[in-house]
Amino acid sequence: MTLEVLRFALHGLAANKLRSGLTTLGILIGVGAVIMLVAVGNGSSQQVQKNIERLGTNTLTVMPSTSGGRGGGGGGLARLLRGGSGGAAQQTGPRAQAKNLTVDDARALADAKSAPSVKSVSPVVTASSANATYEGTAHAIQQFVGTYPAYFEASNAPVARGTYFTADDVLNGRKVVVIGNTVAEDLFGTVDPVGRQITVSGVNFTVVGVLKTKGSSGFQDADDVAIAPLPAVQQSLTGYGALNQIVVQATSPKAVDTAQSEVTGILNQRHGISGSNAADFQILNQATLQSAISSSSRTFTVLLGAVAAISLLVGGIGITNIMLVTVTERTREIGIRKAIGAPKGAILGQFLVEATVLSLLGGLLGVAAGVIGSRFTVVGVQPVIVPSSIALALGVSVAIGLFFGGYPANRAAKLRPIEALRHE
């Protein structure tokens, strides 16, 4: 008899194709939207992750802290407070003792004994907006970096053409440079830049390599860079002053936190910082940044999912509405069925199956629509489908059919045969 009930239900749906189709459409849109929007949220969060990874993996960036405040964010505020109190009692430590980061600091961090979790250390000086020219063509390089070869690996910057500069180039202070893609295109156009000379602030550099394209991340064009050996940049552009940062690469992703404490320990010792004094440097941990951003992007995904869930709910109410209309319209038929001996369960089953088939069909089509829709790029984001969202959306749509179909179906089943038959 179950089979019969199923057949009656399908028959009932087929009798009103347009109505069934439109009801299905409501669920289709709901389920499709859930899958699609969650995929967009997921895709954008993966994109952000990738952007962060592009900055380098397993890396710590040590920067001088101008205020002496601990941590990055507190610096500006601490300075303001101190200014306001007119240089009175300074709990955070005497400003005069603040030391700059030096190449010696970097060397100390590279010591395998005291810092076993550190894989490589690259001291970095940065000259911003260095004017480069090549045969009359000029280009202002956004970032001109002087560093050690280890920097390429630590900052995840492989070359596409040519080669890296070597430790030998650093030792001898050779004026060689690896340029980013934007620089290469602006200065050389279609010409292969490798082996040619560019002039930066009057000093000639030989291009040895071109970096692989990174794409822009936020406001900055990550390809508008040039990387040269540290002594060469210090000599020609920045002078032999303090370092802008030290990029430390940990041996593995797990070792990043250990490396951070090792680096902190060594620098505290070298800069003479003990408990009461505030550190004059800050350490930016890539992993911390990543987890902060991924948690915020998760919130974003949940938000999108919630909006889509509402449309799924509206689709469910559409099912209730249509089923109520159907039951009212077919009251007489229900009476006939009851008069010839249909048990309550059969009537209940028939209308429940109708509602469930509507929602299941809508759900399946919605999954198809969501999957197909996710193949296209949506406002610059390539959606990435979360498999569990498919299972969830489909499950919810079936549950909606049962739940929202339950009320009208129950109403149909409870009708007294004589009342149902008298219904016009």
Next chain:
Amino acid sequence: MTTVLDVQDVTKVYGAGDTAVHALRGIRLTVDEGDYVAIMGASGSGKSTLMNILGCLDVPTGGRYLLDGLDVGALDDRRLAVLRNRRIGFVFQSFNLIPRMSALANVELPLAYGGVKAPERRRRALAALAQVGLADRVGHEPNELSGGQQQRIAVARALVTSPALLLADEPTGNLDTRSTEDVLGVLDRLSADGRTIVLITHEDDVAARAKRVIRLVDGRVVEDRRAAPVAGPPPGPAEAEVRNR
């Protein structure tokens, strides 16, 4: 001879208080197996109410009603559904076939709810349709058939489960003379085969075809006349015409 119907002091009241309507004021009635009973009465005499109670579509306000020796008042919803399915075949004035379902599917319907397997169901439905002379119309939907044909399909649906009792509520009320004759002919044949039939009508020539005529006025039985013995055949059209003259 077994008693199929045993109605004991059945009353039915619609509404309550000053506006209460007493549709049935204590009906006593027994119908034996193989009888062909016509219940007559003007509209408002309570004959339809009685029919609905006999068909287990409605419940009496007072009194007892035994069908095949079973007290119907004591049954729950589920058991009532089974009773309607197995013991009663109901023919309505307005046919009440399910639209957009073929004649065969309509006739199969009671068997489907009775849990009969598909091949058996088909065989019995085809036999019932042959019995009402519509074996060639099995694939047609109700709106493709004439009123008389629809009502014969309804009769086939009513008797497909071989019920103890066939109830017909003004089966010819919506039919022209020819179709009426078709349907009455089917009922005559069923009665001759020993089927118990209770029929409601307000037309004398329809009532004349029954073996027994009961007349209702204001919810009471005022006349109970036997026209032919229970065991014998029904009077048939020729004799009915003579009797009506």
